[in-house]
Amino acid sequence: MYIMETDKKNGGIxxxxxxxxxxxxxxxxxxxxxxxxxxxxSTGINPRAYPVPPIPASAYARLPRHGEEDVLVAAARKAxxxxxxxxxxxxxxxxxxxxxxxxxxxxxxxxxxxPTYGEHARAWNAAGHRVVDxxxxxxxxxxxxxxxVVVHPNNPDGHTQxxxxxxxxxxxxxxxxxxxxxxxxxxxxxxxxxxxxxxGRDGLIVLRSFGKFFGLAGVRLGFAVTxxxxxxxxxxxxxxxxxSGPAIWAGTCALRDQDWIATTRTHLKSDxxxxxxxxxxxGLDVSGGTDLFRLVESAHAGAVYEKLARRGVLVRAFTDNxxxxxxxxxxxxxxxxxxxxxxxx
Amino acid sequence: MYIMETDKKNGGIxxxxxxxxxxxxxxxxxxxxxxxxxxxxSTGINPRAYPVPPIPASAYARLPRHGEEDVLVAAARKAxxxxxxxxxxxxxxxxxxxxxxxxxxxxxxxxxxxPTYGEHARAWNAAGHRVVDxxxxxxxxxxxxxxxVVVHPNNPDGHTQxxxxxxxxxxxxxxxxxxxxxxxxxxxxxxxxxxxxxxGRDGLIVLRSFGKFFGLAGVRLGFAVTxxxxxxxxxxxxxxxxxSGPAIWAGTCALRDQDWIATTRTHLKSDxxxxxxxxxxxGLDVSGGTDLFRLVESAHAGAVYEKLARRGVLVRAFTDNxxxxxxxxxxxxxxxxxxxxxxxx
Numbered sequence: 195m196y197i198m199e200t201d202k203k204n205g206g207i208x209x210x211x212x213x214x215x216x217x218x219x220x221x222x223x224x225x226x227x228x229x230x231x232x233x234x235x236s237t238g239i240n241p242r243a244y245p246v247p248p249i250p251a252s253a254y255a256r257l258p259r260h261g262e263e264d265v266l267v268a269a270a271r272k273a274x275x276x277x278x279x280x281x282x283x284x285x286x287x288x289x290x291x292x293x294x295x296x297x298x299x300x301x302x303x304x305x306x307x308x309p310t311y312g313e314h315a316r317a318w319n320a321a322g323h324r325v326v327d328x329x330x331x332x333x334x335x336x337x338x339x340x341x342x343v344v345v346h347p348n349n350p351d352g353h354t355q356x357x358x359x360x361x362x363x364x365x366x367x368x369x370x371x372x373x374x375x376x377x378x379x380x381x382x383x384x385x386x387x388x389x390x391x392x393x394g395r396d397g398l399i400v401l402r403s404f405g406k407f408f409g410l411a412g413v414r415l416g417f418a419v420t421x422x423x424x425x426x427x428x429x430x431x432x433x434x435x436x437x438s439g440p441a442i443w444a445g446t447c448a449l450r451d452q453d454w455i456a457t458t459r460t461h462l463k464s465d466x467x468x469x470x471x472x473x474x475x476x477g478l479d480v481s482g483g484t485d486l487f488r489l490v491e492s493a494h495a496g497a498v499y500e501k502l503a504r505r506g507v508l509v510r511a512f513t514d515n516x517x518x519x520x521x522x523x524x525x526x527x528x529x530x531x532x533x534x535x536x537x538x539x
Numbered sequence: 540m541y542i543m544e545t546d547k548k549n550g551g552i553x554x555x556x557x558x559x560x561x562x563x564x565x566x567x568x569x570x571x572x573x574x575x576x577x578x579x580x581s582t583g584i585n586p587r588a589y590p591v592p593p594i595p596a597s598a599y600a601r602l603p604r605h606g607e608e609d610v611l612v613a614a615a616r617k618a619x620x621x622x623x624x625x626x627x628x629x630x631x632x633x634x635x636x637x638x639x640x641x642x643x644x645x646x647x648x649x650x651x652x653x654p655t656y657g658e659h660a661r662a663w664n665a666a667g668h669r670v671v672d673x674x675x676x677x678x679x680x681x682x683x684x685x686x687x688v689v690v691h692p693n694n695p696d697g698h699t700q701x702x703x704x705x706x707x708x709x710x711x712x713x714x715x716x717x718x719x720x721x722x723x724x725x726x727x728x729x730x731x732x733x734x735x736x737x738x739g740r741d742g743l744i745v746l747r748s749f750g751k752f753f754g755l756a757g758v759r760l761g762f763a764v765t766x767x768x769x770x771x772x773x774x775x776x777x778x779x780x781x782x783s784g785p786a787i788w789a790g791t792c793a794l795r796d797q798d799w800i801a802t803t804r805t806h807l808k809s810d811x812x813x814x815x816x817x818x819x820x821x822g823l824d825v826s827g828g829t830d831l832f833r834l835v836e837s838a839h840a841g842a843v844y845e846k847l848a849r850r851g852v853l854v855r856a857f858t859d860n861x862x863x864x865x866x867x868x869x870x871x872x873x874x875x876x877x878x879x880x881x882x883x884x
Binding site for chain 2: 216217219237239246249251252253254255257258260261286287289290293297313316317320405409410411412413414430431432433434435436437438439440441444
């Protein structure tokens with residue numbers, strides 16, 4: 195069996211046994227509890243969350259209704275620029291969609307452009323597909339596998355592809371009986387790069403994560419943008435009431451708030467630049483990333499990780515590449531000061 | 540292909556094209572919008588919801604942490620009486636677990652004791668199993684299928700089984716390489732009937748729904764109680780962050796509130812008795828149910844459904860049995876009066 199074989203290769207396992215960012219408890223087992231608590235920079239989630247208006251009690255109490263999900267989908271369509279002939283499926287986080295998508299296809303091979311977010315390989319493996327890790331979109335395109343996954347921009351290095359190239363690749367995979375999954379979890383900060391406005395063909399499934407840009411990862415909300423036929427199958431696989439009432443409420447409010455979205459893009463851009471300057475001052479080279487996180491490559495990455503952790507600052511390390519560290523953005527001046535001090539010590 | 544073949548037989552499709560209770564919009568297309576809005580009695584959800592304390596912003600903003608899910612699971616263990624050697628898996632609604640469970644087993648046959656909640660048959664069908672509808676636990680036990688599903692108490696008729704019988708059946712199915720799924724979505728009102736305190740063996744998976752008894756169906760939270768081995772596979776299938784921050788918060792608060800739980804059981808019991816009396820006064824025979832809903836059998840069920848709907852009261856009808864109607868509980872005096880008036884007219 196091939197299941198889980200490529201698991202570790204895909205960078206899913208972090209230093210110290212932490213499988214993902216965002217769980218300081220695991221780091222605490224190794225480094226103890228910091229005097230002033232953790233400054234958690236181990237995720238790429240916007241630290242300045244969208245201010246969700248108070249949730250009406252009915253959002254908890256009764257089952258979400260079709261009409262409410264329709265309103266959420268309409269807001270997502272507008273915010274993401276989904277064309278009229280494409281369909282939108284909502285789920286309890288893009289993660290829920292990542293798990294279900296491999297079951298849409300007969301067991302075969304899938305190429306995953308990596309190293310990247312490890313959950314794609316896990317999900318395809320678990321569904322019985324053979325995962326082929328590829329290092330470039332070219333080697334991915336020439337491989338005969340019917341399905342492919344591209345995280346776009348890529349996590350953690352921020353690599354992007356041309357829209358034209360992704361569409362051509364999707365058409366090719368559709369001809370092979372498969373599809374291209376484009377995970378645009380971090381594209382909100384660079385909407386001009388998004389392939390979402392070009393969806394509608396059968397061989398393309400684009401994933402959009404709600405929680406990262408809006409800083410609301412806890413609500414669990416994500417979308418698949420694809421053709422009507424694929425959307426129908428996906429919905430049937432997910433079953434009814436896939437999204438909670440609070441998620442519908444928060445998602446509808448946030449996706450409609452174009453002012454907040456525009457202002458946040460500007461803030462994140464300047465924060466990412468500020469983080470670059472701070473890291474460079476500390477002698478760390480920023481090799482990539484998005485406006486939601488920055489990737490550092492350094493021969494001393496392990497020592498930097500430990501130094502920061504002992505000072506209560508948690509960043510993301512990778513077992514598949516010990517030279518890499520990923521930094522999320524601090525959210526307030528106190529946190530910026532704290533990161534600067536921890537890097538300087 | 541057998542897929543969806545038994546779909547309609549399992550009572551999943553309601554009058555007027557409504558697939559489930561809880562979505563008056565579909566009834567509205569047929570009957571128009573009632574002058575005073577809908578009184579929705581089409582679900583078995585407690586109309587008097589648990590009063591969730593204000594959700595901390597962190598529950599939305601960051602990813603749920605393992606430690607938080609552990610606290611929720613500890614609360615569920617205590618509330619449900621889960622033995623120490625059994626494991627608890629949480630998901631975004633019992634529905635999410637119903638979808639995943641069939642993928643734990645090699646494609647084969649599954650017996651479903653019915654008529655019952657239609658999503659079990661849908662999920663097993665979708666995963667490629669052949670669904671065999673059985674009308675009694677005896678015919679279910681003698682059928683050679685390795686997997687079985689029992690909704691306990693059953694929805695909509697309230698039928699229950701002996702704990703001893705369910706455990707013996709689970710052991711038998713485990714010997715056949717399968718398992719027994721006991722869906723205890725409505726058992727909270729009669730905890731003495733629950734098989735949950737007896738879980739721990741490998742052939743038994745018990746599902747517990749959070750939203751029905753606590754009146755918080757919108758938060759999407761459910762549990763599987765099973766052996767450690769099955770739990771591990773289930774968790775891997777669900778992937779990380781299966782439950783939202785708001786669901787963890789609401790679930791932990793509610794499941795710990797033993798006073799509310801005890802008082803609510805008493806209230807629901809007296810409300811169910813009041814509903815029985817009201818239905819009997821209207822000439823309708825109550826043939827079963829639980830303290831969260833009552834089942835009526837009547838030659839005039841179709842006419843009663845229409846009469847109530849035209850007066851803005853929505854109950855649950857069943858395409859597989861036109862003589863049946865299911866009534867949820869009204870939540871306040873105004874709603875009781877409204878139901879009484881609608882039945883009398």
